[in-house]
Amino acid sequence: MADLKSKFLNVYSVLKSELLEDPAFEFTDVSRQWVERMLDYNVPGGKLNRGLSVIDSYQLLQEGRELTEDEIFLASALGWCIEWLQAFFLVLDDIMDGSHTRRGQPCWFRLPKVGLIAANDGVLLRNHIPRILRKHFREKPYYVDLLDLFNEVEFQTASGQMIDLITTIEGEKDLSKYSLSIHRRIVQYKTAYYSFYLSVACALLMAGEELDKHIDVKNILVDMGVYFQVQDDYLDCFGDPETIGKIGTDIEDFKCSWLVVKALELCNEEQKKTLYENYGNPDPSKVAKVKALYKELDIQGVFSEYESKSYEKLTSSIEAHPSKAVQAVLKSFLGKIYKRHK
Amino acid sequence: MADLKSKFLNVYSVLKSELLEDPAFEFTDVSRQWVERMLDYNVPGGKLNRGLSVIDSYQLLQEGRELTEDEIFLASALGWCIEWLQAFFLVLDDIMDGSHTRRGQPCWFRLPKVGLIAANDGVLLRNHIPRILRKHFREKPYYVDLLDLFNEVEFQTASGQMIDLITTIEGEKDLSKYSLSIHRRIVQYKTAYYSFYLSVACALLMAGEELDKHIDVKNILVDMGVYFQVQDDYLDCFGDPETIGKIGTDIEDFKCSWLVVKALELCNEEQKKTLYENYGNPDPSKVAKVKALYKELDIQGVFSEYESKSYEKLTSSIEAHPSKAVQAVLKSFLGKIYKRHK
Ligand SMILES: [Mg+2]
Ligand SMILES: [Mg+2]
Ligand SMILES: [Mg+2]
Ligand SMILES: [Mg+2]
Ligand SMILES: [Mg+2]
Ligand SMILES: [Mg+2]
Numbered sequence: 313m314a315d316l317k318s319k320f321l322n323v324y325s326v327l328k329s330e331l332l333e334d335p336a337f338e339f340t341d342v343s344r345q346w347v348e349r350m351l352d353y354n355v356p357g358g359k360l361n362r363g364l365s366v367i368d369s370y371q372l373l374q375e376g377r378e379l380t381e382d383e384i385f386l387a388s389a390l391g392w393c394i395e396w397l398q399a400f401f402l403v404l405d406d407i408m409d410g411s412h413t414r415r416g417q418p419c420w421f422r423l424p425k426v427g428l429i430a431a432n433d434g435v436l437l438r439n440h441i442p443r444i445l446r447k448h449f450r451e452k453p454y455y456v457d458l459l460d461l462f463n464e465v466e467f468q469t470a471s472g473q474m475i476d477l478i479t480t481i482e483g484e485k486d487l488s489k490y491s492l493s494i495h496r497r498i499v500q501y502k503t504a505y506y507s508f509y510l511s512v513a514c515a516l517l518m519a520g521e522e523l524d525k526h527i528d529v530k531n532i533l534v535d536m537g538v539y540f541q542v543q544d545d546y547l548d549c550f551g552d553p554e555t556i557g558k559i560g561t562d563i564e565d566f567k568c569s570w571l572v573v574k575a576l577e578l579c580n581e582e583q584k585k586t587l588y589e590n591y592g593n594p595d596p597s598k599v600a601k602v603k604a605l606y607k608e609l610d611i612q613g614v615f616s617e618y619e620s621k622s623y624e625k626l627t628s629s630i631e632a633h634p635s636k637a638v639q640a641v642l643k644s645f646l647g648k649i650y651k652r653h654k
Numbered sequence: 655m656a657d658l659k660s661k662f663l664n665v666y667s668v669l670k671s672e673l674l675e676d677p678a679f680e681f682t683d684v685s686r687q688w689v690e691r692m693l694d695y696n697v698p699g700g701k702l703n704r705g706l707s708v709i710d711s712y713q714l715l716q717e718g719r720e721l722t723e724d725e726i727f728l729a730s731a732l733g734w735c736i737e738w739l740q741a742f743f744l745v746l747d748d749i750m751d752g753s754h755t756r757r758g759q760p761c762w763f764r765l766p767k768v769g770l771i772a773a774n775d776g777v778l779l780r781n782h783i784p785r786i787l788r789k790h791f792r793e794k795p796y797y798v799d800l801l802d803l804f805n806e807v808e809f810q811t812a813s814g815q816m817i818d819l820i821t822t823i824e825g826e827k828d829l830s831k832y833s834l835s836i837h838r839r840i841v842q843y844k845t846a847y848y849s850f851y852l853s854v855a856c857a858l859l860m861a862g863e864e865l866d867k868h869i870d871v872k873n874i875l876v877d878m879g880v881y882f883q884v885q886d887d888y889l890d891c892f893g894d895p896e897t898i899g900k901i902g903t904d905i906e907d908f909k910c911s912w913l914v915v916k917a918l919e920l921c922n923e924e925q926k927k928t929l930y931e932n933y934g935n936p937d938p939s940k941v942a943k944v945k946a947l948y949k950e951l952d953i954q955g956v957f958s959e960y961e962s963k964s965y966e967k968l969t970s971s972i973e974a975h976p977s978k979a980v981q982a983v984l985k986s987f988l989g990k991i992y993k994r995h996k
Contacts, residue, residue, distance in 0.1 A: 336806055337813040338839060346820055404777065408770045428750045429819045431773055435746065435812045438777075442805035456798045459805075463784035464678055470777045471679040477771045478688055497680060 316384075320364060323388035324356050330447060331440055350420070350433050354399040355392075357415045362398060362511055363391030365645070369515035372640045383518075389448050390514040393441045393462065397506060400437035401469060403430055408477065438466070454517040461513055461523065465505045472501025476568070485566050485592050487576065495573045496538060504537025512641055532629050532642055539622045540649050545569040546615050547654070549603065555654045563602050566592030571611055572602075578609050623650055658726075662706060665730035666698050672789060673782055692762070692775050696741040697734075699757045704740060704853055705733030707987070711857035714982045725860075731790050732856040735783045735804065739848060742779035743811060745772055750819065780808070796859040803855055803865065807847045814843025818910070827908050827934050829918065837915045838880060846879025854983055874971050874984055881964045882991050887912040888957050889996070891945065898996045905944050908934030913953055914944075920951050965992055 328351055332344050339347075367387040371379060379387070405411075406419035407430060413419060421430035441462055449455045476498045479489055509530050513523055523530075548560030549571055562569045575587060586605055590598040606612070623646070630642045670693055674686050681689075709729040713721060721729070747753075748761035749772060755761060763772035783804055791797045818840045821831055851872050855865055865872075890902030891913055904911045917929060928947055932940040948954070965988070972984045 334809075337810060337843060340817060340836070340839070342820060343813070343817050346816065404773050408773055410770075425823065428752075429816075429823075431746050431750055431776075432812060432815050432819060434773075435780075436809075436816060438780075439805070439809040439812050442802075443809060446802060446805070456801070459798070459801050460784075460788060463781070463788070463801075467676075467778075467781040467785060468679060470774060470781050471685070473774050474688065474771075474778060475682060475685050477774060478684060481767065481771075494682070497682070501679060 316367060317360070317364065319384060320360065320367065320388045320391065321356065323385060324392055326385075327389060327392055327444055328352075331443060334443055336443070347436065350436070353417075354403055354420055354433075354437065355395055357417075358395065358398065360391075360395060361648075362507055363388070363395040365511035366391035366394065366514045366518075368644060369512050369641045370518055372644060373515055373519045373637050375637050386448060387515065387518060389444055390458075390518065391511070393444055394506065394510055394514070396437055396441050396444070397462070397466065397469075397510075400434050401473070401506075403434040403437065405473070407431060407434075454520070457517050457523065458514070461510070461517065465510050465513075468501045468505045469503075472498055472503070472505075476502055479568055480566060487572070487588055487591060490568050490573050490576060492570075492573050492577060495568055495570055498568060499538050499541040500534055503541050504534045508533040508537035508540070508645065512645075515641070526638075528629075528633065529638060529642070532626065532633075533645070535622075535629075536626060536642075536645055536649070539619075539626070542570040542615070542618065542622075543649065543652060545571055549606065550612060550615075551653065557654070563591060563599050564594045571606060571615075574611055574614055575606060575609055578611075578614070579605070583609070619651065658709060659702070659706065661726060662702065662709065662730045662733065663698065665727060666734055668727075669731060669734055669786055670694075673785060676785055678785070689778065692778070695759075696745055696762055696775075696779065697737055699759075700737065700740065702733075702737060703990075704849055705730070705737040707853035708733035708736065708856045710986060711854050711983045712860055714986060715857055715861045715979050717979050728790060729857065729860060731786055732800075732860065733853070735786055736848065736852055736856070738779055738783050738786070739804070739808065739811075739852075742776050743815070743848075745776040745779065747815070749773060749776075796862070799859050799865065800856070803852070803859065807852050807855075810843045810847045811845075814840055814845070814847075818844055821910055822908060829914070829930055829933060832910050832915050832918060834912075834915050834919060837910055837912055840910060841880050841883040842876055845883050846876045850875040850879035850882070850987065854987075857983070868980075870971070870975065871980060871984070874968065874975075875987070877964075877971075878968060878984075878987055878991070881961075881968070884912040884957075884960065884964075885991065885994060891948065892954060892957075893995065905933060905941050906936045913948060913957075916953055916956055917948060917951055920953075920956070921947070925951070961993065 328348065331351070332339065332348060367379075367384065370383070370387045402414060403420050406414055407421045407428070411419050412422060419430075420426055420433065421428065426433070442459065445455070445458050445462070449458055452458075475494070479494060479498065512529060512533055513526075516523060516526055516529070545562065545567075547556050548562045548567075548569065551560070553559045562571070572587070572591060576584070579587060583605055586601060590601045590605075593599070626642075626646055630639050630646065633639050633642070670690065673693070674681065674690055709721075709726065712725070712729045744756060745762050748756055749763045749770070753761050754764060761772075762768055762775065763770065768775070784801065787797070787800050787804070791800055794800075817836070821836060821840065854871060854875055855868075858865060858868055858871070887904065887909075889898050890904045890909075890911065893902070895901045904913070914929070914933060918926070921929060925947055928943060932943040932947075935941070968984075968988055972981050972988065975981050975984070
């Protein structure tokens with residue numbers, strides 16, 4: 313596994329070199345250095361789970377047959393396309409959210425020489441995906457399906473980002489806009505397609521499958537993505553900061569979190585008043601009041617129940633799938649996230 | 655022709671309605687309204703030359719045969735994809751340049767409720783292109799070529815934008831970075847591919863041609879795009895503000911204009927000093943000194959000569975082309991821009 317990760321990282325270097333010599337553009341020395349620095353700063357520094365999942369999933373779909381070097385390279389290249397897509401979205405998200413740090417370093421747009429040039433860098437990151445696909449997959453029978461897939465998932469992610477942004481417009485903090493249905497919609501579109509479905513869809517295409525015949529796989533992975541984000545919301549408030557590596561600020565930031573949405577659903581009029589008066593404020597005493605209300609409503613218990621129910625439902629959907637290999641892929645995803653603490 | 659433009663505008667309404675009912679995303683009422691307003695604000699308000707050129711060019715390639723309604727619709731849809739691409743780049747460019755107005759109204763990101771959400775709206779505009787292509791061209795034999803074409807041209811445009819941005823980084827005003835070769839590179843990539851080549855390439859694909867066989871057409875259109883931008887730089891300083899509809903500020907803005915690049919090439923040491931001391935400053939007396947220097951160096955005469963030479967060269971390249979229909983397309987473009995005053 314350590315070996316696979318180092319192979320995966322190697323493919324990053326190959327793809328980067330190719331992009332820096334792309335014949336569709338005449339680089340100057342300065343612009344080549346700019347792109348190299350921008351890539352190294354933004355693409356490979358995450359956990360790489362999404363990217364690595366393409367190789368894992370493709371391997372499971374081959375039911376034990378050892379992969380050729382060529383297959384590993386191609387699955388890695390698709391994995392990197394997902395990491396590139398994520399980098400594109402994160403660079404722009406940090407600009408829009410006015411964030412300061414990302415992955416333990418200043419956000420790209422915060423660097424003095426970068427600033428809003430970061431917006432165009434985001435676009436470049438996004439443009440690198442079809443460059444990579446064209447170079448390595450152009451002759452594959454599934455080339456056009458790959459292009460369609462990345463286009464559709466990007467469209468869905470940007471649409472989810474849009475409802476997130478317009479639901480939380482600064483200066484219009486209004487809890488009455490938050491509900492379980494809007495939470496689900498934001499999470500499904502903004503996160504689930506690109507974080508869960510996309511890796512498996514890439515592996516399925518490489519394995520010669522048609523995506524139209526795997527709508528059930530898509531639905532299961534989207535549900536898993538939603539469950540994953542609910543965990544994220546839970547850990548933001550109740551997780552151990554040491555373990556998750558940051559101190560959550562969803563309450564302060566007026567986030568449309570699953571916790572506040574559940575609280576709104578379960579509270580009486582008086583508790584509702586407390587929420588309206590204290591949610592979305594940096595004042596620690598107000599944050600404490602919200603947390604106290606979550607305890608009062610036993611949101612932790614409600615979450616535990618949600619967690620077990622989700623697990624049961626996902627497991628039975630997975631077991632209803634006709635292919636053992638596909639089941640293995642889906643179970644592997646579920647196993648990685650069930651009852652996670654970080 | 656007025657009829658063709660109204661047909662073209664009609665297609666905008668059709669495409670917009672389709673996008674607002676795209677089954678790949680579950681719109682809320684609020685988000686559907688947001689997208690509609692964003693499209694109406696940013697997409698159809700320009701001169702539409704790029705979009706209309708697809709229909710014109712396709713018509714010329716058919717050598718007089720009347721187009722069917724279906725062909726007009728498809729050529730219009732491709733034309734609108736170019737307008738959508740332009741809108742995407744302009745929305746982001748205005749954010750990065752900190753601009754205030756565009757097409758006689760405030761830039762989209764300047765609207766109080768929009769702000770940096772505009773960055774994501776730009777991404778959505780870009781995502782609409784493959785949605786339109788998939789809906790109307792998926793079954794066409796040239797579908798994958800259309801996807802590749804838009805991807806390549808977008809990559810080239812973003813790359814040109816990058817060298818423009820990093821050559822003119824605020825706070826590092828340094829004329830020694832400016833030269834004819836960097837000017838050409840910026841203009842070729844940032845403008846020429848999407849403004850000149852893309853419309854004709856779309857028309858060629860619709861006509862069943864392979865783009866690999868039309869590298870000469872690409873080169874001619876790219877040269878024409880460069881010539882067009884040199885005119886733009888010239889008119890910014892020497893055009894009639896009444897006619898061009900704005901007062902140029904390239905000198906004030908420290909733009910890498912063809913004029914300053916030519917001046918740098920032709921000046922002696924003393925004149926060079928004048929340029930370094932006065933270029934890129936809002937002070938009207940400094941602007942006047944730069945303009946006086948342009949007169950001293952007879953930049954207007956140099957431009958006239960450039961204009962005739964470009965015309966001659968372009969004409970002889972066009973006439974060397976084996977196909978009369980392709981010649982007609984290229985001559986139509988050249989006729990529209992030669993000796994233009996706006
Ligand atoms: Mg953020
Ligand atoms: Mg955000
Ligand atoms: Mg979170
Ligand atoms: Mg601008
Ligand atoms: Mg600009
Ligand atoms: Mg200009």
